[in-house]
Amino acid sequence: MNNNIAVISGLLVLSFICAASSAKDYEVADFAEYQSVVAKLEPGDRVLLEDGHWRDVEFVFSARGTQTNPITLAAANPGKAIISGRSNLKLAGEHLVVRGLVFKDGYTPTDSVISFRTAKPKSAEDYSTVAVNTRLTEVVIDDFSNPDRYETDYWVSVYGKNNRIDHNHFSFKRNKGVTMAVRLDTVHSRENNHVIDYNYFGPRPVLGSNGGETLRIGTSHFSLSDSLTTVAHNYFEHCDGEVEIISNKSGKNVLKNNVFFESRGTLTLRHGNGNLVEGNAFIGNGVDHTGGIRVINADQVIRNNYLSGLAGSRFGGGLVVMNGVPDSPINRYHQVDNAMITGNTLVNVERIIFGAGSDEERSAVPSNSRFIGNTIINESMMSPFELHDSVKGIDFAENRVNFEVEEALQGGFAKISNVELAVPELPVKKSEVGVAWYPKYEKSDRFINGKSVSVAPGTDTVIEAYGELSSAGELLLDEGDYHFSKTLMLDKALVIRGAGKGKTRLTFARKSLVDMLNGSALRLQDLSVSGLRAPDDKANAVIRSDSKPMNKNMQLELLGVEIRDLDINKDFDVIKLRKSTFADNVVVKASSFVNIKGTVLKLDTEKDDYGMYNAEYINVENSQLSNVTGGLMAVYRGGTDESTFGPHVHVDRVSLESSPAASSTSSSILLHGVQRGLIENSKFDNSAPILVRHTVGGPVIRIEDNVYKNNPLYKVESVVSGMESTFTANNNSLLGDQP
Structure with missing residues (x-):
């Protein structure tokens, strides 16, 4: 051995030992x-x-x-x-x-x-302020979330180069802003070679606005730059913030071997070229809006992914290949060019869409692309393909299906039968990500496992019993009269269950019976509520959300409830959700509403037209309205943003009589910007029409099998000029004047 080399090696070992011993x-x-x-x-x-x-x-x-x-x-x-x-x-x-x-138990004071x-570094050579x-x-x-849901911050902002983010646990980001963002705003952070691996991305609740992504790599402004970021072996569970779970906005990233479990939205190649999406598993289990991969831009490779049970549609479908904008600005939709989609397996995926978003602006169809060697199997044996524009720029070959394909796809697909595909082992298990010493999310019903307390009739007996509950609970009310001299300030999940309509009777002396605070849920069941003892004041409501902004989504249910005589003034709603508050579900079943000078469901306070709204799912079934001057509901989602799924509205077997009167200038139901709506099997007697206002996002509104006495049953308006309407009305019957 060369003695000089031996001496140098010895010095290096000695220096390492000295450094370690001095630590x-x-x-x-x-x-x-x-x-x-x-x-x-x-x-x-x-x-x-x-x-x-x-x-x-x-x-x-x-x-x-x-x-x-x-x-x-x-x-x-x-x-x-x-x-x-x-x-x-x-x-x-x-x-x-x-x-x-x-x-x-807090939130960041900065971004x-x-x-x-x-x-931010002062020069291109200065790395002193980045990691x-x-x-x-x-x-x-x-849940380290700003209490105002629309205040924006990030949980992890990744700058610099060669950083690794691994085995971390991120769950319940509730306010606006990306959970983790890889930032490219200076040269110090481009071509960064970051590795994001083995992390647990737990639930990201529905935000009800743009800005609910779980992971974003780059921004549109720097999207023509390469990030060279690897995202591998992560587990995304119930990441439902908005339509983009991962928003890729830069080039040459690798997104591989991740699991997306019952997460609403897609891995979206929104901007940037030359990305690889490989070996990921998307497990939807039929959950609404679960999606897979959305393809935009050039030179994208999507291979060997497994997609199962995905129920998403439109931009949130199982596999979506977009149309682009000719000569697109950097922040719009660049044409799909030279995409390779190969070796993927799609099982019980409801929609595979080509040319998605096709309109006057997005007219550039995919080009020079290949869809080769994929397997698509549906138990229904129905084709999941939707062709929204020409597919001549895509070469289809060697694909296998178990259904008949559309004529435009003939030649690139072979039909197979008696297919039994083994469910592959997931690329990463939930137990392998995050940290071992911190519990991961397990889905549960907000109303179960609570303490049950019997409550006798009287003044404030319900409020006193509620005060004894330390967590979710159920109050069981006997027959009789219950008066609330104070508003019940609800901060947890609560069921108030009576002995039946007309048997258990509630009155209240303040502007509301219940105020929903952050993180609360309420079910009223089998009881009656009267407004006769409420104050003669404006903006009364039986149930209202807090006046302060919230970040935890509510849940509201009225089951077998009678609400009547909210007519002490001209502004008395049943349920009113205020600005910057949001409900996952508002459910009304087997209930009645009589003599109300307001609206049953007042869900229209987000009128800034930025794509925000007050509730995700609104469901009214088997209920009756009589003399309700504000109608059944007012639901509002304004703006032209396409990043959310809701609101969703379903009305079934509901009777409206003079609610409001046909001569009124108001509407019986207002659906402004609702993305999915179905009004069916209902009766409109001497009631104002349904008003549907289309905004954006390809809303699907259906009015079917209803009976109405006064023309018209509905009016449809388009807020965005030139947008194709997807509204349909079928099998509705006009009775005319009856004796």
Whole structure:
């Protein structure tokens, strides 16, 4: 051996041993101690946060480790250092590790909870304020959400280069803004070679607005830049924020071996070219709006993915190939060109769409593309293909199906029979992602497992019984009269169950019977409510959402309920959801509404026309209205944004008499911007027409099998000029005047 080489090797080993032996652990108990040590950290050092709540702290972790001796910020005991209040973490430097922290019970005071940058670099050569070669691992961010649902922030903003984000747990981001965003706004963060792997992306509740993506890579402004980011072996569960689960907006990214479980929306190649989508599993189990992959732009490769039980439509379908805009601006839709879609297996996928979004603007059909060697099997043996424009620019070959295909697709598909496809092993298991010491989401009914309490008639007996509940519960009311001298301020899930309509009778003396606070759910069942003792005031309601913005979605149910005599003034609604509040479900069944000077479901307060709305699913069945001057419902979703699925409205077997009167200038039902609506098997007697206002998104509104006494039954208006209407009306019967 060369003696010089031996000496150098020995010196390197000695220097490594010396560096390791000189590394220090700093256990810190408060933020002042943290600040005193962070400035003097050397390679190999560790800062260990002691157990407890670290409240209202803004950590800056700026240091320079080495590849063999990184500098670490960690919980002394993983999961026991809780970062709460108005807190965040900024990283800068190189070879850093952050491990074992939990962010909960608070929100960031800035635009990010964790940022891989302390400030925007001042020059192209200056990397001092960004993090490179840094690892974020075994960190939990759980419901660390701004209390105003439409205040925007990110949970993780990834800048710099060569960073790894792995084995983290992110669940219940409830306010606007991407859960994790890879940012490309300076040269320091492009062609970054980040790896995002083995993370658990838990539920992302429906936002009711654009801005609910779970992961975004780039933005439209920098979408012609390459990111070179790898997203692999992550688990996305119930990520329902909006139509894009992953929004890819840059080039040459690899998205592989991820699982999307019952998540509403798609992996969307929204901008950027040359991306690879490979080996992912999309498991929908028939859940509404579960989607797969949406293809836009050039040189995309989609191969060997498994898609099963996907019920999504339009832009949220199982596999969607978009039309583009000729000579598209950078922020619109670039033409699909040279796409390769091969080796994918689609089982019980309801829709595979080519030319999606085709209209006067989006007229550039896919070109130079191939759809080869895919297998599509449907138990129904019905074709899932929808051709919204020409498919001449796509070469179809060697595909297998178990149904008859459309004429335009003849030649590229072979029909097979008696197919039994084995369900493949998922590319990653839920147990393999995130952290072992923090529980993952398990779906449950909000109303079950609550304590049941019997309540006797009287004044405020219901409110007093509610005060004894520490969590979700059920109040069982006897026959008799119950009066509320105060509004019940509801902050949990509650069932109020009576002995039957007319037997259990509720009155109230304030502007509302119940105010729904953040995170609450209410079911009223088998009882009657009267407004006779309510104050003569404006803006009364039986149930209303809090006047403050919310970030936790509500649930409201009226089952077998009678509401009457809300006529103390001219402004008295049954359910009124206020601005910046949102319900997953509003359900009315087997209920009646009599003599009301307002609207049964007042869901129209989001009138800024930015695509926001108050409720996702509105379902009214087997109910009666008489003399309700505001009609059954007013549902409003304005603007031209295409990022949401709702609102959804279903009305079935409902009778409306003079609700409002036919001579009224109002409407019996207002559907403004509703995306899915079905009004069926209902009777409209001396009642104003249904008013349907189309906005955008290809709404599907159907009015079918209804009986009406006064013309017209409905009016349809288009808010966006030139938009093709998808409204249909069938089998409705006009009775005319009857004796």
